Amino acid sequence: MSSGPPTPAMTFELRFEEVMVPASQVGVATTNSPLVVTPAVAGTFTWLSPRSGAFTPTGPLTLDTRYELRLRPGLQCADGRPSKALLFRTLSTPPFGLCESLPRHADPNATSSPEVKLAFNADVRLPDAEPYLYFHDDIGRRIPADARHGIVEEALYVLGGPRNLRTWAQEFEAMQSSGAADSYRELTDTPTNELPNVLIVTPRQPLPLGKGWRVVVGAGLPAQGSSLRLPVAAEVPIGDITPFVVTEVTATHYVYEGPRIRFSFSKPVPDLVTNGAAGWLEISPAVTNLDVQTGGRTITLNGGFKGDTWYTLKLSPSFESTEPFKLSGTNSFTLKMPRVAPRLYFPDFSGDQLAGGNRTFPLLTVNVPLVRVRAKLLDPQTAIHALRGYGSYFATYNQREESGKWD
Numbered sequence: 085m086s087s088g089p090p091t092p093a094m095t096f097e098l099r100f101e102e103v104m105v106p107a108s109q110v111g112v113a114t115t116n117s118p119l120v121v122t123p124a125v126a127g128t129f130t131w132l133s134p135r136s137g138a139f140t141p142t143g144p145l146t147l148d149t150r151y152e153l154r155l156r157p158g159l160q161c162a163d164g165r166p167s168k169a170l171l172f173r174t175l176s177t178p179p180f181g182l183c184e185s186l187p188r189h190a191d192p193n194a195t196s197s198p199e200v201k202l203a204f205n206a207d208v209r210l211p212d213a214e215p216y217l218y219f220h221d222d223i224g225r226r227i228p229a230d231a232r233h234g235i236v237e238e239a240l241y242v243l244g245g246p247r248n249l250r251t252w253a254q255e256f257e258a259m260q261s262s263g264a265a266d267s268y269r270e271l272t273d274t275p276t277n278e279l280p281n282v283l284i285v286t287p288r289q290p291l292p293l294g295k296g297w298r299v300v301v302g303a304g305l306p307a308q309g310s311s312l313r314l315p316v317a318a319e320v321p322i323g324d325i326t327p328f329v330v331t332e333v334t335a336t337h338y339v340y341e342g343p344r345i346r347f348s349f350s351k352p353v354p355d356l357v358t359n360g361a362a363g364w365l366e367i368s369p370a371v372t373n374l375d376v377q378t379g380g381r382t383i384t385l386n387g388g389f390k391g392d393t394w395y396t397l398k399l400s401p402s403f404e405s406t407e408p409f410k411l412s413g414t415n416s417f418t419l420k421m422p423r424v425a426p427r428l429y430f431p432d433f434s435g436d437q438l439a440g441g442n443r444t445f446p447l448l449t450v451n452v453p454l455v456r457v458r459a460k461l462l463d464p465q466t467a468i469h470a471l472r473g474y475g476s477y478f479a480t481y482n483q484r485e486e487s488g489k490w491d
Contacts, residue, residue, distance in 0.1 A: 090145065090176070093144065097136060099136040101169070102135070102161045104159075114129050116156075119153060121152070122154070148179040153175065179314075180315075182301065185200070187320065193326050194291075195407065197290050201239055201283075204281045213306075216302035220297070227288060228287075229299065233280060233283065234284045235276050236249075236277050294325050298322050303316050328405045328410065329414075330348070334348075335419045335422065339424050344386045345384070345421075347382065351406070357376055368395065389421045423451060428447065429448040
């Protein structure tokens with residue numbers, strides 16, 4: 085066989101100890117194959133040499149089928165003598181089922197409205213498939229699922245490329261064509277085409293708080309236009325649905341960035357809060373020129389915060405995520421806005437004074453009331469030691485990681 089595990093377009097080569105055909109038949113396709121496949125498979129047999137030949141199916145092998153391979157009864161050698169060769173092999177093709185799914189791993193903080201992508205090795209009909217799809221958690225709760233066919237652009241890359249989107253029959257066609265590049269181009273040229281074997285599954289209602297949520301693809305789900313059915317149930321992990329809480333609050337104050345407070349949440353926050361703090365946040369003492377920015381699971385507050393000042397921030401208990409969860413846990417926080425740390429900044433490691441030089445070296449001072457600058461002319465043999473000392477100001481990546489100081 086041309087491969088170990090079964091493939092849709094695998095070929096079968098026979099190698100005999102005896103001469104089976106004269107040289108004139110080498111390279112000539114024949115329908116009178118010495119190989120008999122049961123159930124029957126249409127194809128041609130071509131002698132590759134007087135002692136060997138290959139059977140090439142003209143269509144894909146059938147899913148979920150056990151094939152038996154034997155020699156044709158009455159097979160003769162090239163000189164007319166009965167062949168003493170014996171053959172009995174079996175081959176079982178894969179059952180109808182999932183060939184790819186997403187997500188691949190459970191998320192400890194999953195979204196309550198997940199989109200689960202399922203790719204089957206044969207086409208499926210939505211009305212037939214939906215009754216077999218549902219969401220399930222560790223304590224037995226069950227949420228019905230809605231499904232639709234996915235399109236190329238939302239499935240091609242996340243499911244691992246063209247091969248993972250093809251059915252068993254399409255894989256046969258691709259292997260017969262000029263190559264993978266054409267198959268990939270065909271998909272990318274039609275990004276909005278529906279994929280009859282790909283389903284996008286969502287819960288009919290948001291998943292409630294709970295552990296071990298997953299999508300169940302029930303046994304018996306039928307393939308389109310055939311008697312094939314999913315032999316055993318399959319599960320795709322979603323993960324745990326956790327409460328909506330504040331995970332971190334930090335106050336930072338950096339040069340060029342200004343004072344800011346950043347809230348980090350366990351779930352995405354709505355863009356609506358960028359209209360201001362009214363209704364969802366109280367700040368004491370009051371802050372002028374407050375600007376609110378959101379990004380995924382964070383809210384950043386910029387404005388007239390003062391250094392070395394304590395601020396109390398209280399989030400409304402009715403504050404909601406973009407998912408249907410209100411804030412739980414601690415909602416009042418007190419923290420001190422730091423001053424910008426004292427810093428001196430030269431803009432360059434070196435300031436060569438060539439034709440364009442003006443004998444000036446800009447110096448930025450931040451919260452440093454008094455600065456004394458000295459210049460020293462170094463002897464050539466001592467310059468390397470000065471450079472080493474200067475280089476110590478530049479922390480390596482590992483040093484920054486250990487200290488946690490990235491600014």
